[in-house]
Amino acid sequence: MGTARKTATEAATARSRVYGLLATVFRAEPDADFIRHIKSPEVLGTLLGLGVDIGSQFNETPETHLLEDLAQEFTRLFLGPGPHISPYESIHADDANPTAGQLWGKQAVEVKAFIEEAGLVYDNDFHDLPDHISAELEFMQKLAEHEAQLWQDSRDDDARQCLAIERRFFEEHLGQWVPRFCEKVVVKAEMDFYKQMAILTSRVLDYERDVLESAQTQA
Amino acid sequence: MKQLNRRNFMTLAALSGGALAAGIGGGREALAGSVKIPSVESSGRDFSPTTGKERKAIPTACWQCVTRDAMIGFVEDGRLKKLEGHPNSIRTLGKLCAKGQAGVNQVYFPDRILHPLKRVGKRGEHKWKRISWNEALDTVAGKLKELRDAGTPELFMYQYGRHKASQAATMYDFMGAYGTKTIGNHTSVCEAAKWTGQESLWGGMYDNWDYDNTDFVVIFGSNNFETHTNHIPTSQRLIRAKVDRGVPLYVFDVRLSNTAAKADKWVPIKPGKDGLIMLSMINVIMNEGLFKKDHFKFMRVTPDYHASTNDKIAAVKANVAKFTPEFAEKESGVPADTIREIARGFAKAKSACLVTYRGTVMHYHGADQERAAMLLSAITNNLDRPGGRVMGVGASWKHPSSPKAKVAKTLHIKDGFPGEAAYPTHHVSQQVWPMIKDGTHGRPKVYWWSCYNPAYINGDNKGVAATMADESIVPFQICTTIVYDESAQYADLILPDVTYLERWDWEDMVSANQIAEFYIRQPLVKPLGESRCQGDVWPELAKKIGFDLVYSSKEDFVRQSCEMTPGVKEAGGFEYMKKEGVWHDPNDKGNYGFYEQEVDASGDGVILDAQTGVYWNWKKTGAKSEKEATSAGYLKTSGSKGSYVAQKIGNKTYKAYPPNTSFLKGGLLDFYSDNFAAKGLPAFPTYTPIPEHQKMAKDELILTTYKVAVHTHSRTAHCKWLTEIKHDNPGWINPKTAAERGIKDGEAVKVSSQQGEITTTVHLTEGIVPGVIAISHHLGRQHSGVYGSGKTSPTPGGASADPDAKNIWWDKHGNHPNVIIPNWSDPISGTQRWMDTVVRVKKA
Structure with missing residues (x-):
């Protein structure tokens, strides 16, 4: 494998993993294993190295309490009832379409069609809306994973096409609303964990925008 | 936080990879399958994320109000776009009201509750945590099983606002199999007095008005053109009667409703005087000889079951003698001449409809006002006749039933405080929470409500809210809802309901043309989020408690019902109903003159009761011998109500008006009611001023x-x-x-x-x-x-x-x-x- 191809494979794999992590964060309340993973000195160190400080609260609260606190915070922030930051693209879309701001709006339909056109289906046990933030992040994770495989298989044209699809999904969907969503989370989150994860997500998307744009330039 | 660059991004990726490899997180992934993008070389086509648009038309049924119109939903890209009336519905004739069309808002309003939520703060503190359905139902099953195992299933109370047809049938099926009879409803805040009044007369039949054939309409306290329990089917027929055939319409109301505004005359009236006006109209009709004798033989107006028609006429006259138009004018504000004019028009018309609703009956002695309405209809021969006040006809679905629990009990908190109501035939739902607060008659340990908002819809609703908020009164409260409302805020567990546009049902609301319409509701879109239909919850919950129901989901229940209901089954059953949405028997001529059917009264065990003229089958009662039955008589033998066969009138035996409700009576219309007399209530319809x-x-x-x-x-x-x-x-x-x-x-x-x-x-x-x-x-x-x-x-x-x-x-x-x-x-x-x-x- 050529160096360029190897680098491209590594880059796609890395992007896939980061998307996977973020999808996990926004998918549901964290479980005990996830908290333990984050709490491990190695991970905390890495995060701190990136300037992500999830705070003493996270470290010092006993695990069972932390799980409960995070679950409540997740519910308060993303589920309601009452004021919350709805985790669906259709709700946040800045769009004149009459279904903007509604559940299962135009964007939900587009995202579902986009994902299904790419050969994926929504799992039978997935009971949320198609434009949930975690579904969109997970879609990018799977596209980047596929792209890595294509580079590895020396199918450069297909890999570039896959990257173009990633860019298109990013530009049409993820990049359109998640930064604004994250800003709202930063303001409303009471626990540092969600505040910092929102900041991290924003930064990742900034980085992604550059990566995808430069890929386009190179192509 | 630092900006990301390639180096630190790779570090982040490494730790992400660690988490992903361990498969940890907390939720399930959304997507399955693998990415399949056609190769650039092999496909030769451009990638398009958008598909061709397909708009599907799906027959279903409304649920905004109890009218439950059959309708069509239009769905595009999995999103419900609009709702219209079902063009083949004999009830709605393709029309749908504003509320029905706004049903789209129910599905997609952004505040909708989409996940099971468990209370984590104090009641009413609005602190919640999402839990899985599995955890939610495990919690509920644990509590219900404990009560059932302790032999106290009645300490689980379920109360509903709107459950009808299969939504009610599946719920009652579960409750029957579980063993609680502590099931509350809401009818007494709607119109229960109307039904109680009617049941005391013609049994379990409820009125509809035959606007298609009528010649004259008088409405009391009912707003047909704006809002009504059978709004779209009746309002368009009334408009047609008025516009196409020039049928006179008079509306008595305290308020100039839009129905009153479209009438020939709005007759303003003081509250609580509707029954008095009807009695006064009867006074005019009797005194001027405008009554029709036809129905008198089916009426009982004195204690004597065998009185002659002339005796009955005299008795009616005597009973209403004091309700002169002048007296009624003094009490009600309605001019005596207006009463005379409308009474004469009503009596002289070939057929006439007398309509009453909440304005008439939601009063002290409201049930008696309804009895006056029935009397006015009877003396003018407008009961159960074309063009008159007829018996409502709905679809009679057959449905599967699960085995009943061996122990089934109830808490006595459904029918009001002792002595509060003589005949609470539809319960006293507004007193459920006051009685729970009082505590003397027991309190549920688990209270579950659905499609109901007790802290908003009852009287003293803030008092109800305070009781619901008190954790020391009912220890566990469950709410099934789509929206956070005045009551949901006091739940301990909120279960996300589907909207009616996401679920299955068979439906049965009354037809306006006397021909039963069978129709179904089917999901237009997949339930949003984790919302779940109650009919899908019951079988799963039953399994968790330790018993089985005979259906596996609401869809299965509806499917089985379609395959076992005569008519629907032959038409093609479930598949036919899914495709067409509605079915009626094309040979049905409409239900009129039920009471005139002659019946063979010669069966084994059938005897004639001398006092009442009722043929009854003593073998179906608690009597040990024919001699014992004969000696005690029909009215005094236990279990005799279900043994009714026919009513002897002259030399004929008629089906007449069987006692098929909680009232024990003969086959005549009990305008003189022993039931009422026995409880110190007016035996004959009268005017009782509101104290x-x-x-x-x-x-x-x-x-x-x-x-x-x-x-x-x-x-x-x-x-x-x-x-x-x-x-x-x-x-x-x-x-x-x-x-x-x-x-x-x-x-x-x-x-x-x-x-x-x-x-x-x-x-x-x-x-x-x-x-x-x-x-x-x-x-x-x-x-x-x-x-x-x-x-x-x-x-x-x-x-x-x-x-x-x-x-x-x-x-x-x-x-x-x-x-x-x-x-x-x-x-x-x-x-x-x-x-x-x-x-x-x-x-x-």
Whole structure:
């Protein structure tokens, strides 16, 4: 494998993993294993190295309490009832379409069609809306994973096409609303964990925008 | 935080990879399968994320109000776009009201509850945590199993607001298999007195009005053109009768409703006087010889079951003698000449409909007012005859039933406090929470409500809310709902309900043309989020408790019902209904003259009761021998009601009006009622002034409530299209009444009663009788999203994310009159007395 191809494979794999992590964060309340993973000195160190400080609260609260606190915070922030930051693209879309701001709006339909056109289906046990933030992040994770495989298989044209699809999904969907969503989370989150994860997500998307744009330039 | 670069991004990726490899996180992934993008070389086609648009038309049924019109939903890209009436429905004839069309708002309003939520703070503190359905149902099953195992299944109470047809059938099936009979409903806040009055006469038949064939219509306290329990099927037929055939329409109402406004004459009337006017019309008809004799043989008007028609005529005359038009005018404000004019028109018409509803019956002795309406219809031969007041016909579905529990018990908190109501045949739902608070008659340990909002819809609703909030009264409360409302806030567990546009049902609402319509509701879209139909919850919950139901899901229940219901089955069963939505028997000529069917009374064990003229089968009773049965008689033998065969009238045996409700009676229309006499109630329809109105001070008014065309009582406030149309409810008062109090149009007023005080505004109009304030009852929400309550969410997301939330051009959200109305009952039926409250109105 050529160096360029190897680098491209590594880059796609890395992007896939980061998307996977973020999808996990926004998918549901964290479980005990996830908290333990984050709490491990190695991970905390890495995060701190990136300037992500999830705070003493996270470290010092006993695990069972932390799980409960995070679950409540997740519910308060993303589920309601009452004021919350709805985790669906259709709700946040800045769009004149009459279904903007509604559940299962135009964007939900587009995202579902986009994902299904790419050969994926929504799992039978997935009971949320198609434009949930975690579904969109997970879609990018799977596209980047596929792209890595294509580079590895020396199918450069297909890999570039896959990257173009990633860019298109990013530009049409993820990049359109998640930064604004994250800003709202930063303001409303009471626990540092969600505040910092929102900041991290924003930064990742900034980085992604550059990566995808430069890929386009190179192509 | 630092900006990311390639180096630190790779570090982040490494730790992400660690987490992913371990498969940890907390939720499930959304996507399955693998990415399949056609190769550039092999496909030769461009990648397009958008598909060709397909709009599907799916037959289903409405649920905004109890009318439940058959309709068609149009779905594009998995999103419901619009709702229209079902063109092949014999009930609706393809029409759908504004509420029905705004059903789209129910599915997609951004405040909708989509996940099971467990309370984590104190009740009413609004602190919640999402839990899985599995955990939620494990919790519920644990509590219910404990009660069942302890032999106290009745300590689980379930109460519903709107459950009908298969939604009710599946629920009752579960409760029967579990063993609780502590099941509350809401009928007594709707119209129970109307049914109790009718049941005491013609049994379990409920009236419909044959507008297609009628020649004359008189309406009391009912708003057919705006809002009604059978709105779309009846209103269009009444309009057609009026416009196409010139049928006269008279409307008695305290308020100039849009029905009254379209009538030949609006007759303003004081509250609680409808029955008196009817008795006065009977007085005119009897004294002027305008009655028709035909129905008298089916009537009983004195204790004697065998009285001659002439004797009966004399008795009716005597009973109504004091209700002269002049007396009625003095009491009701309706001119005597108007009473005479309408009475004569009604009696002389070839056929005539007499319509009553809440305005007539939601009073002290409301059930007796309904009996007067039946009497007026009977003496003019307009009962169960074409063009008259007929027996409503709905679809009789067959459905599967699960084995019943061995132990089935009830708490005695459904029928009001002891002595409160003589015949609460539809329960006393407004007293459920006051009785729970009182505690003397037992309290449920688990209270589960669904499609119901007790802390909003009852009288003294704030008192109900306070009781629900108290964790020491009912220890565990479960709410199945789509929206966070006045009651859901006090739940311990919230289960996300589907909207009616996401679920299966068979439906059975009454037809307006006497031919039963069978129709179904099917999901137009997949349930949003984790919302789940109650009919899908029951089988799973049963399994967790340790018993099985005979159906696996609501869809399965509907499928089985379609395959076992005669007519529907032959038409093609479930597949036919899914495709067509509606079915009726093309050979059905319509249900009229039920009572005139002649019956063979010669069966084994059938004997004639000398006192009543009833043929009854003593072998189906508790009697040990024919001799014992004969000696005790039909009315005194236990279990005799179910043994009724026929009524002997002259030399013939008629089916007549069987006693198929809780009233034990013969086959005649009991205008003289032993049941009523035995409990010290008027045996013959009469006029009983409302006690509180007799004691009113000069400056006091009567508060009445009403509905508008675009809202249901409590389930539409979050529908933005409807709330834009109707979002404020100033009290209507007459300019004369206002002038006496120095109140001007639009001014703020305080309205106070024995129950409490509200501040609202007033609308001055000649369209309301003096001495009354009328306030509609849909608004003044504490919760129900930004459209319902006017509270903009302080954070984005929720309803405030809807761009339309920025377009809210109104700043009023109305006031709720129930705050100042006590929970008090008609002593006959237990009906909530919505229309009797005495208030003072002063400038605020």
